[in-house]
Amino acid sequence: MSRLGEIPIRIVSRTPAASTGTIGAGVTAILIEIATQLDRLADGGEPGAIDLRSLPMSPGDREQLLKALGPGEVTITLKGDGESTINETGIQGVWWSEYRDRGGELIAGFIEIAQVPAILPVEPDQLRRGAQQLRAGAAGAAQQPGN
Amino acid sequence: MAHYHDQPTIGEMLERHGVSRRTFIKYCTAMASALALPPLAGRAMAEQLRAALRPSVIYLSFQECTGCLESLIRSFSPSIENLIFDVISLDYDDTLMAAAGAQAEMARDKAMKDNYGKYVLVIDGSVPTGANGAYCALGGKSAVDILREAAKGAAAIVCVGTCSSFGGVPFADPNPTQAWPVSDIVSDKPIVNVSGCPPIPEVITGTLLQFISTGKVPDLDEYRRPKVFFGNTIHDRCYRRPFYDQGKFAKSFDDEGARNGWCLFELGCKGPTTYNACATTKWNGGTSFPIESGHPCLGCSEPNFWDKGSFYSALSAPRWGKAGEVSPGDVLKVVGGAAAVGAALGVASAGLSRLRQRHIEKSTTNNEAKES
Numbered sequence A: 001m002s003r004l005g006e007i008p009i010r011i012v013s014r015t016p017a018a019s020t021g022t023i024g025a026g027v028t029a030i031l032i033e034i035a036t037q038l039d040r041l042a043d044g045g046e047p048g049a050i051d052l053r054s055l056p057m058s059p060g061d062r063e064q065l066l067k068a069l070g071p072g073e074v075t076i077t078l079k080g081d082g083e084s085t086i087n088e089t090g091i092q093g094v095w096w097s098e099y100r101d102r103g104g105e106l107i108a109g110f111i112e113i114a115q116v117p118a119i120l121p122v123e124p125d126q127l128r129r130g131a132q133q134l135r136a137g138a139a140g141a142a143q144q145p146g147n
Numbered sequence B: 001m002a003h004y005h006d007q008p009t010i011g012e013m014l015e016r017h018g019v020s021r022r023t024f025i026k027y028c029t030a031m032a033s034a035l036a037l038p039p040l041a042g043r044a045m046a047e048q049l050r051a052a053l054r055p056s057v058i059y060l061s062f063q064e065c066t067g068c069l070e071s072l073i074r075s076f077s078p079s080i081e082n083l084i085f086d087v088i089s090l091d092y093d094d095t096l097m098a099a100a101g102a103q104a105e106m107a108r109d110k111a112m113k114d115n116y117g118k119y120v121l122v123i124d125g126s127v128p129t130g131a132n133g134a135y136c137a138l139g140g141k142s143a144v145d146i147l148r149e150a151a152k153g154a155a156a157i158v159c160v161g162t163c164s165s166f167g168g169v170p171f172a173d174p175n176p177t178q179a180w181p182v183s184d185i186v187s188d189k190p191i192v193n194v195s196g197c198p199p200i201p202e203v204i205t206g207t208l209l210q211f212i213s214t215g216k217v218p219d220l221d222e223y224r225r226p227k228v229f230f231g232n233t234i235h236d237r238c239y240r241r242p243f244y245d246q247g248k249f250a251k252s253f254d255d256e257g258a259r260n261g262w263c264l265f266e267l268g269c270k271g272p273t274t275y276n277a278c279a280t281t282k283w284n285g286g287t288s289f290p291i292e293s294g295h296p297c298l299g300c301s302e303p304n305f306w307d308k309g310s311f312y313s314a315l316s317a318p319r320w321g322k323a324g325e326v327s328p329g330d331v332l333k334v335v336g337g338a339a340a341v342g343a344a345l346g347v348a349s350a351g352l353s354r355l356r357q358r359h360i361e362k363s364t365t366n367n368e369a370k371e372s
């Protein structure tokens, strides 16, 4: 056996492949959970999230889940210490987040059910620090000759 | 390995290193995920950690193979650089530190003195007690003496790996060096066992971060392992479980069943009696775990895994099912056909008193150790 590719391995998904169009029981359960969380959010409840890592999903399941949620219209890229992406799915308020480290490795994956993903909002102390920074910059510019 | 006397908070350290709050939340969210905490708990953990003081960590390696440290420095979430330089103050680790010889020993003694009562002591490797501890000595002192001295000023001890947790390979029959786990030598400090040969890197860092963020020892199982990581068996969370339940087993490593990804129980999988997070946290940044690569679980995070017979004998082998208990072997004898085994074994294992089983295992361990 000289090449890895020559090792005869067949991967069998425990749910039918996405291409067959049949949705497996595991994926159905996740979709129902998302729907429940959407209802709760609409009724004034807290945002929710489902940790993709905690679900024993086969690649086939994942494909099916992504297909069932569909593509959405918002894509967010977070650039701190590696590029992470948050994509809104075809269901508004349902976000597919993938956090990566600086080596591009996936370190966490979530389906977030929220108006805005929790990592985005800025805290008041940061807003104040921003304002201070701008004022200091403006004061510095005002003191320069010619102003 | 700087040591900071002014004790900055972790948040201040992060700012000095240009790590933004969102980036830190990202890492804490990943850590919360590895800890099996609710996904939104990462944010709370980030805020707690930002307000916490940067703790001193002293890492001592005794009778070990360095596999545990290799595992730790390949940690993905958070990356070890972040963990070491931003969150913890690793004051002594003779394998990683640049200093050597007397200088290194001085650094250790100084860190112990400056942080007396507050540092986290991480131990990797078992502690040989034979020949007055001569089998493992550092700077002229035996491991057992160093451990006793270092333990005195520790806030808590984290045993990394099966060797420091349960004795591991050095403790295996005939235990020529009279090696002991840390908990048999130190009895007056909180001890957390992060077992595994080696442990999963995220489990090591997760345990340390959880301790740092809450200041408390996490909930532990009967073997002092953090329940968040060791609360389920590999079998509980194994993606091959549907095949087990259907009685579809690979009989050899290259048969049709193996190629189809069927259950590895008959090839010796110890997943049903092994508590660890491999099936969910996985290895190499979540890439896969042994069963996913086609190899049965060896049971490396359990006490005495090395002395329980062949890795390739099915669990029905007598050393895994203890005398007087319902063992998978009994189920096999009664039920017969493989198709029924899955369901029947599930029922039988659930019916076992885990505590009782562990007591029996523990007394066997002690007897075996005494005999050696």
Ligand code: SF4
Pocket: B234, B235, B236, B238, B239, B240, B241, B242, B244, B262, B263, B264, B265, B269, B270, B271, B272, B291, B297
């Ligand atoms: S016996 Fe092993 S391979 Fe089979 S389902 Fe259990 S853990 Fe997975």
